[in-house]
Amino acid sequence: MAKHKVLIVGLLLLAVLFFGCAGEKQEAPKAEVKTITIGVTDKITELDPANAYDFYTWEVMNNIMGGLMRYKPGTTELEPFLAESYEVQDGGKVYIFHLRKDLKFADGTPCTAEDVVRSIKRVMELQGDPSWLVTEFVENVEAVDDYTVKFTLKEPISYFLALTATPPYFPVHPNYKPDAIDPDQTAGGVGPYKIASWVRDQELILETNENFFGEKPKVDRIVVKFYKDATTLRLALEKGEIDIAWRTLSPVDIQSLKGKEGLQVIEAPGGFIRYLVLNGNENTDYPTKDKLVRQAIAAAIDRQEIIDKVFMGTMEPLYSLVPNGMWSHIDAFKDKYGDGNIELAKQLLSQAGYSESNKLKLELWWTPTHYGDTEKDVAQILKAQLEKTGMIEVELKSAEWSTYTDYARKSAMMLSLFGWYPDYLDPDDYTAPFLKSTANNWLGYPYADEKMDKLIEEASKATSTQEREELYKQIQEKLAEDAPIIPLVQGKLTVVAKSNIQGITLDPTMIFRYYLLDIS
């Protein structure tokens, strides 16, 4: 029995070792440091604004860097940030920014106009993924003096200020490699926080940047913990491992956390939209080539049902590609078709030559993980809604993300579900990439309409907001008429936090500003 005993003793020792530790309180060092821990299911892909092109990394950049302009927190209004003021010259072709004189990087190195120019030219030369946000528009950028930056544009662009609020325009520390992408660089730029440590896929620790020109954040230390899925994120919040659960809890979890003692659930409209692409490619034999078919589908969809059954109120209905709350938005699809209008759908289908005995056969594609695990339910509800007409038969098909994007570009999907995060907050970013014939190849449905192209072109150059608003309304009406894309829902942002956390400010930029947070 001696062997047996040795084993038992061994196991007991192991258990004692683990449980002995388990009794210890887990706490980060420096307990006096005001710290907030945020949990996310996103990840930082790379810390170089010349190549990073995903929502979460841009959020981190907005906390450790900044641009010449920024969105006023809580609004979609632009205001000067690293610049004190700006001038527009030459009919909108030249923008001159006057920098603040107290700009410093986190280590105290001054940030001058040369640094801004160096950083932007670096983006242009490296040609990383988001570089088109600069190269498509900027002809030249130069430092007039230490505190003046001059942009010469290829042609006047009405939303150029919004572009300067995006990370490719953020000045970066001279430590960034000048001639290569620097994915692990933590030197950052000019922002309220600096990176104290970053362990890929594991944790990010931010500390107050003592050299920041603006108001110092109220919280000394922000810790971001990266989780693999929504379930673990929720459990971590309930256990108290994190103070804030940010993107993305599942709709079911949000629902069940509402009203839970010690927690607050904060919601705000987000700029993230979901839509259905109807392939009207003339070179295919898809029935969706017929405008009447597309219109019938647009009429049959009931957005509220999708929201109630799948998203449990964490989304809102969307009747245009321009999101709710953005200037120029109109409920174009609702005005034209209503919502879940089966009668109208039947009428349009009959006109297109379909009947209950000669059903319209559709293939609806969805992708399992890229848009979260609710996607299958969205597809199933859409199928049910379309089949409710009695004149449509829907076959569901799915492919994982890389195959899905490939199929899209090859025009291999008849109906497909997609989503969109904005690069800059302007109706242009919600219309031109989808509807402009020179920009929408990725849809696989090269929707091309001369009138639409002209409207988009004019809207991107018009200088008066009133004129632009009028043009975007016409664009939305034309979109509803042609229906190559049907907007479905718009995302709401949801933060679930412990009730002692203050300063959570959400807005359609969807950037969570850690520097506004406080803890009591």
Add this chain to the structure above:
Amino acid sequence: MSSLKAYIVTRTLMVIPTVLILLTLVFFIMRILPGDPISAMVGQKVPAEVLERMREEAGLNKPLVIQYIDYLKGVFTGDLGNSMIWGRRPVMEEIMDRFPATLELTVFGFTISVLLGVLTGSIAAFRRGSKADTGMRIYSVVAYTLFIPWFGMLLQMFFGVYLKILPIGGRITPGLAPDHITGLYVLDSILTLNLESLKTSLLYLFLPSMTLGIVLSGAYTRILRNNLIDVLSQDFIVAYRARGVREWKVIKHAMKNAFIPVVTLMGLQFAILLAGAVLTESTFSWPGMGTFLLERIEYRDYNAVQGAIVFYAVFVALISLIVDVIYALLDPRIRY
């Protein structure tokens, strides 16, 4: 021992064609599937001409055979290439960022599974027919059939949310990672005498390695029980007992003989363990290779997937080799 040496050399050389075949299969299968890393990464937004340029830069426009030869050249010079998405970091760097986490989890999970399996299997065999035997047999079946994410979540809810004594996910309390020496937090904490990090990393390891350990222990319970019973009824044991040899010596001999199939199983389990680690890693947000590999498959990051698989293959082959050597040492009759 010369035949053992020859055996080791042969087994080591066998690793090369095995890895090469695997690498070739992965290389072509990945490329036959529709989609490529560039369009998966940038999704929809980037203009078509930019996408084309990026594909060209990544060498994806070259004929498949040329791509294959280029890749093989790299592998033989120890260069697994660069990741094709997000920063284009060297694949070896990406692997070394995550592999220590997987190795740590695997070693702990493996140790727990063997210890639990041996303990429960021995109890069942030595108390054959008793309630303890029935209990252990039920344990083995239940453990074997447990679904890792479900079982892991149960443990998270009980020890994390309800008792609040163990962390839900992650590898260590932020800011407490020990100085990097091997990347294995437990070992690095010991080497740097950082007790706080040691405690914390063990706490974070507890639930994931227990989950993995318990699920994998069931197989050991069964195999050890059956073999021990078999060995205990053999003539030499009966003879030992008849001659009045002390019981602990009998057990020692019985265990040694019953252990041979367990060692075989240990080798086989290692590959299963790595697969189980994928599920465990995602349940406990463990930043290891499993979730990295899954993510990169989804994004068709050819070089990262090939690199990770080659790395795994070499690793599993080495473990199998070690197991085979132990096996040969345990049973001198075994020579190839």
